[in-house]
Amino acid sequence: MQINPGLPSRFPIQIHFTDYEVDELMEIAAIMVEEKQYVLTSTAKEKMKQHLIHLLSDPFLESFSNARYIRNMLEKAIRAQAMRLLKSSNPSKEELMSIRAEDLQVSNPFLN
Numbered sequence: 001m002q003i004n005p006g007l008p009s010r011f012p013i014q015i016h017f018t019d020y021e022v023d024e025l026m027e028i029a030a031i032m033v034e035e036k037q038y039v040l041t042s043t044a045k046e047k048m049k050q051h052l053i054h055l056l057s058d059p060f061l062e063s064f065s066n067a068r069y070i071r072n073m074l075e076k077a078i079r080a081q082a083m084r085l086l087k088s089s090n091p092s093k094e095e096l097m098s099i100r101a102e103d104l105q106v107s108n109p110f111l112n
Contacts, residue, residue, distance in 0.1 A: 019056065032071060036074075043101040044100055044104055077104050
């Protein structure tokens with residue numbers, strides 16, 4: 001809508017949805033992870049939380065996709081976990097289910 005200045009006038013009714021808070025996004029992540037039968041380690045949870053705090057405090061953030069962002073982050077983490085486990089011989093069930101901090105690919109260089 002902001003890209004084309006004439007576009008908003010074509011949609012007289014616009015609904016704005018506020019972004020979720022960090023704790024709400026963490027709850028969404030916990031639900032998504034549980035549904036896929038994975039577990040976030042405590043360090044992964046902390047890394048994700050710090051990333052979200054940093055991301056949402058950015059004054060230049062114009063749009064945020066909320067739960068979609070969380071879903072995409074977790075899908076990337078699951079792929080990274082799979083690649084990590086390929087290098088492991090005979091991983092335990094716990095390892096197969098665990099998403100570690102190193103599996104989370106975040107863009108903040110201070111959190112990597």
